[in-house]
Structure formats: structure tokens, C-alpha cells
Amino acid sequence: MSTIPRRKFIQLSAVAAAGCLVQAGRQAHAEDMPKLSEDDPMAKGMKYVHDASKVDPASRINPAPEQNCANCALIQGEEGDEWRPCQIFPGKLVNANGWCSVWAPKA
Numbered sequence: 001m002s003t004i005p006r007r008k009f010i011q012l013s014a015v016a017a018a019g020c021l022v023q024a025g026r027q028a029h030a031e032d033m034p035k036l037s038e039d040d041p042m043a044k045g046m047k048y049v050h051d052a053s054k055v056d057p058a059s060r061i062n063p064a065p066e067q068n069c070a071n072c073a074l075i076q077g078e079e080g081d082e083w084r085p086c087q088i089f090p091g092k093l094v095n096a097n098g099w100c101s102v103w104a105p106k107a
């Protein structure tokens with residue numbers, strides 16, 4: 001028989017089950033979101049591109065040398081994912097290597 005007290009076992013089971021539900025919901029949500037198109041009117045307005053290396057640094061307002069979606073303060077989702085949600089483009093995924101004119105450094 002287990003050495004874990006019954007009450008502790010029930011508490012741990014509830015926490016584990018809640019964690020599974022939250023994790024499954026988060027993944028399903030991100031996977032269901034479409035990728036932002038560079039032709040999207042809002043993307044064009046913000047000068048969004050999938051590849052930040054194609055942007056002339058001289059055309060950027062912020063002078064920070066390393067700028068891409070992965071190191072932007074407005075990126076969301078999981079570190080390391082290629083496509084991630086962004087606060088500027090709700091309901092769409094941006095490329096971690098992308099960039100737009102709203103780029104801001106992480107604090």
C-alpha cells in the first residue's frame with residue numbers, strides 16, 4: 001500500500017488534473033490560431049515580415065541592434081516555438097524570427 005496519506009494523494013491528483021486541463025487548453029488554443037500573413041492589412045500597416053533579417057536596420061525607429069519577435073516584449077506563448085501569439089496581432093501567430101515596427105525590448 002502507498003505511504004502517501006489519502007488526503008495528500010487526493011490533493012496532488014486534483015492539482016495534476018487541473019494542470020493537464022490548463023495545458024491542453026493552452027496548446028489547443030495556440031494550434032488553432034492561423035499564422036499572420038505579411039499581406040494582412042494590419043501586418044502591412046505595422047510593416048510585419050516573417051524574417052527580421054530582411055529589414056534594413058536604418059528603417060527602424062528603435063536603434064537596438066538585435067530585433068525579432070522572439071526578443072520582443074509583446075510576444076506571447078512558449079519560448080522556442082517557431083510561431084507564437086503576439087499582443088499586437090490578436091488571434092494570429094507571428095514567426096519568432098519575424099519583426100514589425102512596434103518591436104519593443106523586453107524589460
Ligand code: SF4
Nearest residue numbers: 069072074086100103
Ligand atoms: Fe513581433 Fe513584437 Fe511586432 Fe509582435 S509586436 S509582431 S512580437 S516585433
